[in-house]
Amino acid sequence: MKRVITLAVMLLVAAFAVEAKAQSSQLVGKWKIKDISTLADDGFECTKYTITFDADGEGEADFETKGKVELDDQYTLYMTTELDVEFTWQVSDSRLSLSNIDIEIDFDDLSITPYSEEVNQLLPMLKEAMLADHQEHKEEFTSVFFDMMGDWSVRFIDNDILLLNNEVYIRVR
Numbered sequence: 001m002k003r004v005i006t007l008a009v010m011l012l013v014a015a016f017a018v019e020a021k022a023q024s025s026q027l028v029g030k031w032k033i034k035d036i037s038t039l040a041d042d043g044f045e046c047t048k049y050t051i052t053f054d055a056d057g058e059g060e061a062d063f064e065t066k067g068k069v070e071l072d073d074q075y076t077l078y079m080t081t082e083l084d085v086e087f088t089w090q091v092s093d094s095r096l097s098l099s100n101i102d103i104e105i106d107f108d109d110l111s112i113t114p115y116s117e118e119v120n121q122l123l124p125m126l127k128e129a130m131l132a133d134h135q136e137h138k139e140e141f142t143s144v145f146f147d148m149m150g151d152w153s154v155r156f157i158d159n160d161i162l163l164l165n166n167e168v169y170i171r172v173r
Helices: 002-027 123-136 138-149
Strands: 029-033 044-053 058-070 076-092 095-113 151-158 161-164 167-171
Touching (some): 095 123
Antiparallel strands (some): 044 058, 095 151, 151 161
16 A cells, blocks of 8 residues: 555655656746736836747746926936846746746836937947946846846646736737
8 A cells, every 4th residue: 555655655745856848848938918908107118028938947027118307396207127137947737937037137218308418429338427326236136127027927828828927918920
């Protein structure tokens, strides 16, 4: 009887391992969120968001947002922000875990209204200051991003549709 129980436990463990492996291989590929409008925040709209899971357990998420920041009562800054997030990933049961997150950021298409030649000449310095600020606070930013993305529930609807934390993602072909 003891051998039967041991064999049953071993088969159960093997079945879970095969299921986790199947989920991992099903996740491999490039995905985009179905409704990108859910990612809008504080005057910024997300215009691009894809997440790629490689077979070797590494991945990358690419974001692009466009928005504006009120600098003062007179000036408004418009910009495009691009984020490139690299990470490692693994699936266990119905949980997707991301780790070793590294984030690179760039600011493009900077403009200020109302237009002024003097203010416009300051845009390259403003971009450098924003990039320097990102580098200085990169660990904090990464930590916040990790809290937001670090551990997700994952459920496959079919081979081309999955739910990550109840957001619908579609496989990019």
